[in-house]
Amino acid sequence: MLHYKQPVSVLVVVHTASLDVLLLERADHPGYWQSVTGSCEPGETLCDTAIREVREETGLDASQYALSDWQKQNDYEIYPHWRHRYPPGITRNTEHVFGLQLPHPVAVQLMPREHLNFQWLAWQDAAEKVFSPSNRAAILELPQRASMKMP
Numbered sequence: 001m002l003h004y005k006q007p008v009s010v011l012v013v014v015h016t017a018s019l020d021v022l023l024l025e026r027a028d029h030p031g032y033w034q035s036v037t038g039s040c041e042p043g044e045t046l047c048d049t050a051i052r053e054v055r056e057e058t059g060l061d062a063s064q065y066a067l068s069d070w071q072k073q074n075d076y077e078i079y080p081h082w083r084h085r086y087p088p089g090i091t092r093n094t095e096h097v098f099g100l101q102l103p104h105p106v107a108v109q110l111m112p113r114e115h116l117n118f119q120w121l122a123w124q125d126a127a128e129k130v131f132s133p134s135n136r137a138a139i140l141e142l143p144q145r146a147s148m149k150m151p
Helices: 047-057 079-083 123-129 133-148
Strands: 008-016 020-026 036-039 068-076 091-102 114-123
Touching: 008 047, 008 133, 020 047, 020 123, 036 047, 047 068, 047 091, 068 133, 091 133, 114 123, 123 133
Parallel strands: 008 091
Antiparallel strands: 008 020, 008 036, 020 114, 068 091
């Protein structure tokens, strides 16, 4: 039986207090860099999805760091070359944005079938490197979101 993805996903911008951003290189499209992403599983909350995807894609336990739901949604057209992963006729996805702040850059454990490499970049450089417009927009919001947390 085919297991289709739900057209509901999370985007988790993993970053440090000094606004370095973790990027992952996709295994299925070398040269495509992104933040942690993934589709919700049946019965999972968005927060549960964010925690699971961070663990699967980086080996990090997001519950040990500052995970924040940005209460931001992006609705976008699913790239044609990835539509086969979704039920027939589904062409749009709703992405929910989260931030995960770490104290400093750390080495991560990649899932080889999903990602080839990782790097930490200053937020401006990370925004330029990602292929997804919604990922770029989220990274560009980091300075504002980080300053909102300051006492």
